[in-house]
Amino acid sequence: MARQNGRHVQITDFYPTKGMFRPGETVELRLELAGPEQKVVQGTAHLRLSHLMEPVAELEQPFVLTGGERAGITFAWTAPQARLQGYGADLTLFDTAGQVLATTSTAFDVGVHWTLAPRYGFLCDFSPDRAGIDETLRRMSRYHINGIQFYDWQYRHDHLLPPQATFIDPLGRQLSLATTRALIEAAHRQGMAAMPYTAVYAASPSFFHSHRDWALFDGGGNPCLFGDDFLYIMNPTPDSPWTGHLLRQFERVLREMDFDGIHLDQYGEPRSGFDAAGDPVDLAQVLPAFINRVKDVATSVKPDAAVVFNAVKSWPPEAVAGAHQDFVYIEVWPPCTTYRDLRDVVLEAKQLSGGKPVVVAAYISPAGNLHGVLLADAILFAHGAAHIELGEGDGMLADPYFPKFEVMPPQVAQAVRSYYDFAVRYENLLLESADNTSEIAQRFCLEGVAAGLEQSFGTVWVIGQQKPGYQVIHLINLLGLTDGEWACPKPAPTSRRGLLARYETATRVERVCLASPDYDGGRWAELPFTQQGNVLRFVVPELHVWDMLILSEQ
Incomplete structure (x- = not known):
């Protein structure tokens, strides 16, 4: 939400009441106001809804604020029957004389399934005494989170549901199944899917010692480990006893809990091994078949269940990209350290998967690092990817162990x-x-400004895209930066104003629009332009971190 407040009234918040809405559902947008002390303010709240650059609806409601009181207004609109559609919501407060008091903006989307545009968040606190569950999920919905990974909610990696409602997890934390259920219910009320974390091949020491012949071994005949005797790696070959056991665990979880699918994790290593008989196991070949079996089991219980697999270090990309997972999830590690690497990971995943949505797990500390966070998001979003980073209210993932998240500064x-x-x-x-x-x-x-198609410091990074009827040009501001390491803190890029742009295109352009998340609430503005022959000229008013130019074709 972006807002501009006048001296007579304050917009304290404006947001959709769910992370995503379904076709035909009533979309609710909540406006929260505060008036000045010892003064009565009244007027009209005018809401304009748009899809891209086209208006779709206008709504109005009166308001009255007396003596510093707070008030709330809910706008309701019926979502269309759309597969996936995003909307802008621009609100203006007028007084009784028609003068503008304040403005604000938000957004919402309508989709048949959350995995079409996954905005994946996280939860990691399942303690028995957890409080504020509804408020936590409400805060997450204001970032439009529509799917949540329930990280380390389970009793054991090999037995997901506990023998009793309150239990101790492998790291000594006291957890509660009742808390998990309450979080699932709260997520659903906010229009979010709940996805249980699981691991494809991890088992506790006690389980391994009882099922040694189900495990994976190295070339020396030693069991493969994760950590120092913390977890043992089992053999996830599709017809193995371990796989049959884990699939039964998944089926039980989906029948007894109201989860919406299965999130599958792996650790990136080992990539191969041997079964108990000494036969080689190539995990790059095994994992796609494992994913497909999980999808079959999940959808047999819940037909619209989602399955997601963590391709750690983007491995194995060619093998799993085409598996029956609903979107591509990649946890990046060195050598993927630069903004260019993030771009390459996303584009490769889209190409190999046939255009599936992509979610990237890249852990960035928000402390003193506003522009490092924004640059990473700008680069991922501009390439059509999402970033799993937000959860637990206003938390941000700064570490691969999710409970080490950091609270974002305001x-x-x-x-x-x-x-x-x-x-x-x-x-x-x-x-x-x-x-x-x-x-x-x-x-x-x-x-007067260096601009190009590659990440290069002291330049504006240009990203170009096409969609029928549109050419889209993203400008990512790297001016003033001295490195491109996405995990390192970044200063504010050097802002520029009044940039004269020149673009060659054989297509006749009907209009040129500019939008940015850095100012004016993300609203688009039409820019004056000239087109002589194949040369288009216009002025970019300002560039802070990310501008998006939208060229509508005739």
Whole structure:
């Protein structure tokens, strides 16, 4: 939410009441207001809904604020029958004389299934005395989170459900199945899917010693381990006893809990081994078949169940990209350390999977690092990927062990919320456009500023995409940066104003629009332009971190 408040009234918040809405559902947008002390303010709240650059509805409601009181207004609108559609919601408060008091914006989307545009968040506190469950999920919904990974909720990796409602997990934490159930219910009320964390081949020491012949071994005949006698790696070959056992665990979880699918983790190593008989096991060949079996079991219990697999270090990309997972999930590790590496990971995943949505797990500390967070999100969002980073209210993942998350400082939280508004509002451009940077970037230039198709410091990174009827040009500001390591803190890029742009295109352009999550609530603005022959010229008013240029074709 972005807002501009006048001296007579304050907009304290404006947000959709769910992370995602279903076709035909009533969309609710909640406006929260505060008036000045010892003064009565009244007027009209005017709401304009748009899809991309086209208006779709206008709604109005009166308001009266007396003596500093707070008030709330809920706007209701029936969602259309759309497979996936993002909307902008721009609100203006007028007084009785028609003068503007304040403005604000948010976004929402409508989709038949959350995995079409996954905005994956996390929960990791399942303690018996947990409080504030509904408020936690409400805060997450304001970032439009529509799917949640329930991280380390389980009793054991090999026996997911506990023998009693309150139990001790392998790390000594006291957890509660009642808390997990309450979190699932709260997530569903906020329009979010609940996905239980599981691991494809991890077992406790006691389970391994009782089922040694189910395990995976190295070339020396030693069992493969994760950690120092913490977990043992079992053999996930599709017809192995371990796989049969784990599939029965998944089926039981989906029948007894109201989860919405299965999240599958792996550790990146080992990539091969031997079964108890000494026969080789190539996990790059085994894992796709394992994923497919999980999908079959999950959908036999819940037909719309999702299955997600963590391709740690983007491995094994060719093998699992085409498996029956609903979107590609990649946890990046060295040598994927630069912004260019993030781009390459996303584009490769999209190509290998036939265009499935991509979610990237890249852990970044928000502490003193506003622009490091925003640059990573801008690069991922501009390439049509999502970033699993938000959860537990206003938490951000700064470590692969999710309970080590950090709470975002207010400035970071506000800016990140604007970026998620922007990603939802323009998702039909961001997710549905094909990358064409190699051609578009070579035909685009900014007068007096180096701009190009590759990440290079002291330049503006140009990303080009195409969708029927549109050409989209993203400008990522790297001016003033001295490195491209996405995990390192970043200063504010050097802002520029009044940039003269030149773009060569043989297509006749009907209009040029600019939108940015960095200002004006993400609203688009039409730019004056000239087109002489194949040369298009216009001025980019300002560039802070990320601008998106939208060229509508005739």
